[in-house]
Amino acid sequence: MSPERPLRVAVVGSGPAGFYAAGQLLAADPPVEVDMFDRLPTPWGLVRLGVAPDHPNIKAVSRVFERIAQRPGFRFFGNVEIGRDLDHDDLASAYDAVLYAVGAQADRRMGIPGEDLPGSWPATAFVAWYNGHPDYHGIPFDLSARRAVVVGNGNVAVDVARMLALTPEELASTDTADDAIAAIVEGGIEEIVVLGRRGPAQAAFTTPELIELTELAGADLIVDPADLELDPASAAALEDDTAIARRNVEVLREAAARPPQGRPKAVRLRFCVSPVAILGDGRVEAVEVVHNELVSDDRGRITAVPGGTREVIECGLVLRSVGYRGVPLPGVPFDERTCTIPNRGGRVVGADGAVLPGLYCAGWIKRGPSGVIGTNKKDAAETVELLLEDARAGTLPRASGGDVAELLAARGVAAVSHAGWQAIDARERALGEEQGRPRVKLCRWDELLGAARAVESGGRALLP
Numbered sequence: 009m010s011p012e013r014p015l016r017v018a019v020v021g022s023g024p025a026g027f028y029a030a031g032q033l034l035a036a037d038p039p040v041e042v043d044m045f046d047r048l049p050t051p052w053g054l055v056r057l058g059v060a061p062d063h064p065n066i067k068a069v070s071r072v073f074e075r076i077a078q079r080p081g082f083r084f085f086g087n088v089e090i091g092r093d094l095d096h097d098d099l100a101s102a103y104d105a106v107l108y109a110v111g112a113q114a115d116r117r118m119g120i121p122g123e124d125l126p127g128s129w130p131a132t133a134f135v136a137w138y139n140g141h142p143d144y145h146g147i148p149f150d151l152s153a154r155r156a157v158v159v160g161n162g163n164v165a166v167d168v169a170r171m172l173a174l175t176p177e178e179l180a181s182t183d184t185a186d187d188a189i190a191a192i193v194e195g196g197i198e199e200i201v202v203l204g205r206r207g208p209a210q211a212a213f214t215t216p217e218l219i220e221l222t223e224l225a226g227a228d229l230i231v232d233p234a235d236l237e238l239d240p241a242s243a244a245a246l247e248d249d250t251a252i253a254r255r256n257v258e259v260l261r262e263a264a265a266r267p268p269q270g271r272p273k274a275v276r277l278r279f280c281v282s283p284v285a286i287l288g289d290g291r292v293e294a295v296e297v298v299h300n301e302l303v304s305d306d307r308g309r310i311t312a313v314p315g316g317t318r319e320v321i322e323c324g325l326v327l328r329s330v331g332y333r334g335v336p337l338p339g340v341p342f343d344e345r346t347c348t349i350p351n352r353g354g355r356v357v358g359a360d361g362a363v364l365p366g367l368y369c370a371g372w373i374k375r376g377p378s379g380v381i382g383t384n385k386k387d388a389a390e391t392v393e394l395l396l397e398d399a400r401a402g403t404l405p406r407a408s409g410g411d412v413a414e415l416l417a418a419r420g421v422a423a424v425s426h427a428g429w430q431a432i433d434a435r436e437r438a439l440g441e442e443q444g445r446p447r448v449k450l451c452r453w454d455e456l457l458g459a460a461r462a463v464e465s466g467g468r469a470l471l472p
């Protein structure tokens with residue numbers, strides 16, 4: 009590291025990976041200056057716009073992020089998209105190192121006929137909509153059908169199924185976007201069918217999230233006991249498998265043994281079924297599924313193999329929750345197979361496998377779209393450790409350009425500073441207080457930028 013001035017690092021993305029990386033950089037000795045960029049005027053990534061609104065305790069991790077943002081040497085540049093407002097070369101010349109923590113911004117496709125029929129949505133869009141993401145405001149989610157089908161067996165599938173099943177009272181105390189509350193409360197959905205392509209012992213959801221489905225005020229959890237008769241491979245795997253799979257199967261068995269309580273809605277978990285087509289004349293009317301058999305492959309992984317039986321499940325809404333997907337950034341290497349930035353421990357590598365000096369990544373764009381918030385702390389620490397090691401070894405290219413704030417102003421980009429975000433935050437919390445909710449989210453770009461602009465002052469403002 010150079011004695012004459014602190015190291016300057018750009019962190020792109022203000023989700024958990026970006027904030028944990030920033031915190032570790034700011035705590036380094038000697039401390040590092042961090043500028044954090046996000047394409048949204050609001051920070052926190054999926055903590056604000058992914059984590060389910062009825063899980064306020066999880067969202068409370070944002071307090072850690074806010075403490076990081078208060079440290080000397082930190083600046084936030086919201087409403088700045090890398091690839092649109094600034095490109096990688098701009099960052100590379102203004103900073104000694106650039107760390108990408110841009111998450112996974114798209115959805116994985118299923119590749120079946122009818123996937124794009126109106127009424128079939130990626131869960132990514134539904135989640136962003138109910139969380140008040142400004143890009144998804146005003147999407148006409150039609151929740152008037154009697155039955156919805158959720159494809160996938162991960163925690164996101166559980167989140168979206170649960171959100172559809174919440175009662176007006178359960179929704180009222182959350183920061184769910186107002187449009188979404190109205191649509192869920194006024195919609196007609198009575199049954200939410202969740203489809204797992206493999207068996208209950210292979211489900212990706214975790215036990216506390218499954219237990220929540222058994223405790224819903226307005227919906228019964230329905231599981232067919234026949235679906236819980238394990239094939240020999242699953243039964244054997246369960247013997248030496250993780251505690252999660254064993255606990256999941258126990259909870260499912262308890263749920264299957266319990267008679268329905270007559271609640272107004274039902275969440276029905278189905279296993280060993282894969283959608284082969286989404287059917288409908290101009291919009292979703294049904295999902296055609298094939299019943300699978302489970303077989304162990306040569307590496308001992310239990311996989312689903314389609315059998316001969318097919319079934320048509322009528323429904324008016326399909327939410328495809330089969331995983332998120334990273335997208336490439338112009339000028340930054342990208343692995344099309346894994347949809348991640350190719351890297352070794354967070355050091356980005358080029359097409360020839362050689363490390364690209366000064367270029368790093370962390371979080372979902374580094375390792376793929378899996379893992380909970382805390383997973384990103386360890387992941388970011390690995391990257392930051394290597395970055396600091398490179399700084400000490402003198403292998404980082406030294407920044408030669410000026411301050412990006414000037415560059416952004418010259419380009420007419422109205423960046424939102426941390427003070428601007430705090431103004432948005434204060435406005436949302438004040439609106440929430442009136443209604444006994446943690447916040448009422450501003451869900452439109454103009455509202456968000458307007459709230460930020462209203463208080464930018466005293467030279468801290470980056471907005472014109």
Ligand SMILES: Cc1cc2nc3c(=O)[nH]c(=O)nc-3n(C[C@H](O)[C@H](O)[C@H](O)COP(=O)(O)OP(=O)(O)OC[C@H]3O[C@@H](n4cnc5c(N)ncnc54)[C@H](O)[C@@H]3O)c2cc1C
Nearest residue numbers: 021023024025046047053054058090110111371372380381
């Ligand atoms: C629906 C859902 C619910 C979840 N619920 C939980 C939960 O309850 N508990 C839990 O522990 N984990 C949960 N997770 C997992 C957790 O959210 C992730 O592990 C974590 O958010 C990944 O962090 P990240 O920083 O890599 O990405 P993200 O959180 O996605 O952050 C990426 C950030 O980069 C920004 N960005 C993207 N592209 C650009 C660009 N070109 N220029 C500038 N900025 C850009 C985005 O706007 C975003 O703010 C959930 C995940 C999902 C999808």
Ligand SMILES: NC(=O)c1ccc[n+]([C@@H]2O[C@H](COP(=O)([O-])OP(=O)(O)OC[C@H]3O[C@@H](n4cnc5c(N)ncnc54)[C@H](OP(=O)(O)O)[C@@H]3O)[C@@H](O)[C@H]2O)c1
Nearest residue numbers: 160161162163164165205206212329330331332377378379
């Ligand atoms: N409360 C929480 O802690 C919480 C909440 C939400 C998300 N998260 C975390 O965020 C991460 C992402 O969650 P996620 O649910 O998006 O991903 P995930 O855990 O990877 O689950 C994806 C699911 O989709 C299924 N799937 C994939 N392709 C499919 C296809 N073509 N047809 C049918 N099913 C298909 C997978 O089945 P296979 O297993 O057969 O591949 C799996 O059940 C996870 O680590 C999750 O734990 C945590």
